[in-house]
Amino acid sequence: MAAAQPDAQPPAQPDGPPLIELRGITRVYGTGEAEVRAVDGVDLTIRQGEFVAIMGPSGSGKSTAMNIIGCLDRPSSGQYLFNGVEVAGLSRDQRAVLRREYLGFVFQGFNLLSRTSALENVELPLIYKGLGRAERAAQARAALDKVGLGGREGHDPSQLSGGQQQRVAIARALVGNPMLILADEPTGNLDTQRSHEIMDLLTRLNRDEGITIVMVTHEEGMAAFARRLVVFVDGRLARDEPVAPRGQGG
Amino acid sequence: MLWETIRLALQAITRNALRSFLTVLGVVIGVAAVIAMVTVGQGSSEQVRASVASLGTNVLMVRPGKQMMGPGARESAPAFSLHDATALADLPAVQAVAPIVTTGQTAVFGNANVATSVTGTTADYLTVSNWTVLRGRAFAPGEEAAGAAVCILGESLRRALFGAADPTGAVIRLKTVSCQVIGLLQAKGAGAMGQDQDDFILMPIRAVQRRLLGMQDVSTLSVALAPGVSTARGIRDVEALLRERRRIGPGQEDNFSVLDMAQIASMLSSVNAVLTGLLSSVAAVSLLVGGIGIMNIMLVSVTERTREIGIRLAVGASAAQVMTQFLVEAVVLSVIGGVLGIALGLGLAFLAAQIMVIPFSPSLGVVALAFLFSGFVGVIFGFFPARRAARLDPIEALRYQ
Numbered sequence: 071m072a073a074a075q076p077d078a079q080p081p082a083q084p085d086g087p088p089l090i091e092l093r094g095i096t097r098v099y100g101t102g103e104a105e106v107r108a109v110d111g112v113d114l115t116i117r118q119g120e121f122v123a124i125m126g127p128s129g130s131g132k133s134t135a136m137n138i139i140g141c142l143d144r145p146s147s148g149q150y151l152f153n154g155v156e157v158a159g160l161s162r163d164q165r166a167v168l169r170r171e172y173l174g175f176v177f178q179g180f181n182l183l184s185r186t187s188a189l190e191n192v193e194l195p196l197i198y199k200g201l202g203r204a205e206r207a208a209q210a211r212a213a214l215d216k217v218g219l220g221g222r223e224g225h226d227p228s229q230l231s232g233g234q235q236q237r238v239a240i241a242r243a244l245v246g247n248p249m250l251i252l253a254d255e256p257t258g259n260l261d262t263q264r265s266h267e268i269m270d271l272l273t274r275l276n277r278d279e280g281i282t283i284v285m286v287t288h289e290e291g292m293a294a295f296a297r298r299l300v301v302f303v304d305g306r307l308a309r310d311e312p313v314a315p316r317g318q319g320g
Numbered sequence: 321m322l323w324e325t326i327r328l329a330l331q332a333i334t335r336n337a338l339r340s341f342l343t344v345l346g347v348v349i350g351v352a353a354v355i356a357m358v359t360v361g362q363g364s365s366e367q368v369r370a371s372v373a374s375l376g377t378n379v380l381m382v383r384p385g386k387q388m389m390g391p392g393a394r395e396s397a398p399a400f401s402l403h404d405a406t407a408l409a410d411l412p413a414v415q416a417v418a419p420i421v422t423t424g425q426t427a428v429f430g431n432a433n434v435a436t437s438v439t440g441t442t443a444d445y446l447t448v449s450n451w452t453v454l455r456g457r458a459f460a461p462g463e464e465a466a467g468a469a470v471c472i473l474g475e476s477l478r479r480a481l482f483g484a485a486d487p488t489g490a491v492i493r494l495k496t497v498s499c500q501v502i503g504l505l506q507a508k509g510a511g512a513m514g515q516d517q518d519d520f521i522l523m524p525i526r527a528v529q530r531r532l533l534g535m536q537d538v539s540t541l542s543v544a545l546a547p548g549v550s551t552a553r554g555i556r557d558v559e560a561l562l563r564e565r566r567r568i569g570p571g572q573e574d575n576f577s578v579l580d581m582a583q584i585a586s587m588l589s590s591v592n593a594v595l596t597g598l599l600s601s602v603a604a605v606s607l608l609v610g611g612i613g614i615m616n617i618m619l620v621s622v623t624e625r626t627r628e629i630g631i632r633l634a635v636g637a638s639a640a641q642v643m644t645q646f647l648v649e650a651v652v653l654s655v656i657g658g659v660l661g662i663a664l665g666l667g668l669a670f671l672a673a674q675i676m677v678i679p680f681s682p683s684l685g686v687v688a689l690a691f692l693f694s695g696f697v698g699v700i701f702g703f704f705p706a707r708r709a710a711r712l713d714p715i716e717a718l719r720y721q
């Protein structure tokens with residue numbers, strides 16, 4: 071595939087402290103006959119500053135793993151340390167605090183609040199942090215500027231293109247200065263051109279702001295933006311390898 | 321933070337303005353009904369109190385027959401005469417006695433033709449029943465004795481007959497009797513039952529008996545007790561004298577009845593209170609129904625907004641924050657309903673007061689209570705939907721289509 075943007079990037083693989091440590095993580099749905107082991111004994115360590123792409127066939131447990139990493143779901147067994155903290159021991163509300171302070175989500179379906187302006191959508195996490203109105207607006211504006219949507223603060227999701235909506239979602243994910251952004255098929259609904267814009271944006275956040283990014287994708291072309299590729303098959307890790315820098319064929 | 325939540329709730333409510341309005345309609349109607357009932361009830365109680373006060377508290381009404389009201393009350397009992405009135409007036413316990421006889425008549429002046437009631441009585445009636453002569457004069461003793469064709473007009477009747485003009489000295493006609501207007505009474509307004517107290521004519525009782533009715537009967541004796549005399553003693557003395565005059569033997573029942581104004585007043589007030597209570601409880605039931613309407617819509621809203629809840633949870637809202645949001649939404653919704661209901665209820669009560677000619681007496685306490693109660697309805701019926709929202713699983717909620 072002919073990548074159109076051969077950015078020269080610093081090749082050094084980050085070797086910061088571990089941010090995500092999965093040890094023997096298993097997630098079982100249902101019981102008895104109907105039991106599904108969506109994630110089955112996964113060991114995975116992701117360090118601060120990494121940009122990881124997760125691939126794998128449909129139903130291989132990618133989203134389930136993302137939900138566990140994002141503290142939205144809890145593993146049936148195994149140990150998960152986020153930034154050194156055992157998540158299994160946290161209550162529902164403690165996990166909510168963790169999400170709000172350290173995590174940002176970007177979903178395939180954008181998941182913006184309808185009939186709510188871009189600015190208010192981006193402000194949402196800040197409301198739950200208890201920030202004042204003026205401060206919220208200022209930070210949300212800055213985040214929208216960062217994703218190139220300055221000047222569209224007042225638009226509803228329905229008045230924005232798919233790519234723009236996804237950028238609003240990214241602005242919402244990064245507005246709280248997270249350590250980690252989790253993106254589950256962030257380009258799944260976009261054409262190649264828009265997808266590349268989104269990937270450029272994520273790459274920049276990773277490179278310039280040091281935000282760790284974990285992204286699920288079905289497209290090799292998108293995975294090529296990451297620097298490490300993890301492949302799931304049947305709930306297990308099938309491959310875990312560095313990604314060759316783009317522009318050198320791949 | 322709370323203000324923030326309220327703002328958010330208002331946003332959610334205005335986003336679907338028509339539905340929100342229909343949702344709170346139940347609460348609006350419930351609160352309006354309660355407010356209107358209570359306000360009207362209070363106005364009419366006040367009216368009763370005022371008109372009873374205008375009748376004078378130390379006054380006894382004496383009528384032939386065993387009971388005051390009801391059918392067949394006075395059929396067989398002989399009527400009173402003017403001599404009974406004079407005899408009663410001589411009792412030490414009695415200050416004044418006004419013998420009364422009434423008849424419906426048409427009063428004519430020029431082209432004006434008005435159906436009204438004529439009260440035949442003496443000048444004592446003015447004292448006993450608390451009337452003031454505004455212009456002109458009361459009956460002279462000579463006119464009373466002779467049954468002269470003179471009359472004093474109530475304010476409503478004067479307006480109907482004469483409009484803006486001064487009636488004193490004019491001559492009106494009742495049947496074939498020409499009657500000179502010698503005075504005008506100060507208006508009292510509506511009576512305890514909402515009737516117009518000022519629509520009547522006063523004439524000397526002998527004039528009414530002889531010229532209009534052609535008989536000697538007195539239908540009611542209105543007795544004012546002397547100052548310092550207890551009602552019980554007054555009743556006892558009046559009954560004793562009348563039993564003697566009417567030749568009722570010991571052991572025989574009275575063929576007349578004595579009722580005091582305090583009794584009438586308390587009877588009217590209790591009827592009033594029972595009615596108000598009854599209607600108010602019907603209204604309260606409609607408030608309950610309104611609350612259930614709010615719960616229903618809030619449940620629909622939670623289901624409809626499952627995805628929104630998922631998003632909020634994903635970006636870090638705690639269960640308590642989601643719960644608060646929906647609870648505040650329900651409360652804001654029903655408080656809006658409450659405020660609309662209070663406005664509507666007061667408006668209706670004001671209209672009713674105009675129509676029924678009673679005082680419009682809104683009570684701050686009831687308004688505050690209705691306000692609080694509507695908020696309470698929001699909390700009660702919003703709690704269950706809000707808890708359901710807060711308990712949603714974030715992943716399930718996000719996946720919800």
Ligand SMILES: Nc1ncnc2c1ncn2[C@@H]1O[C@H](COP(=O)(O)OP(=O)(O)OP(=O)(O)O)[C@@H](O)[C@H]1O
Binds near residue numbers: 099100131133
């Ligand atoms: N809530 C659930 N209840 C029961 N089974 C579930 C549930 N969620 C996921 N699964 C099952 O777990 C397995 C993994 O699902 P998951 O969504 O993680 O796959 P995925 O890799 O994200 O697939 P895709 O690429 O299609 O998004 C699937 O077999 C799925 O049917």
Ligand SMILES: [Mg+2]
Binds near residue numbers: 132133134254
């Ligand atoms: Mg998936």
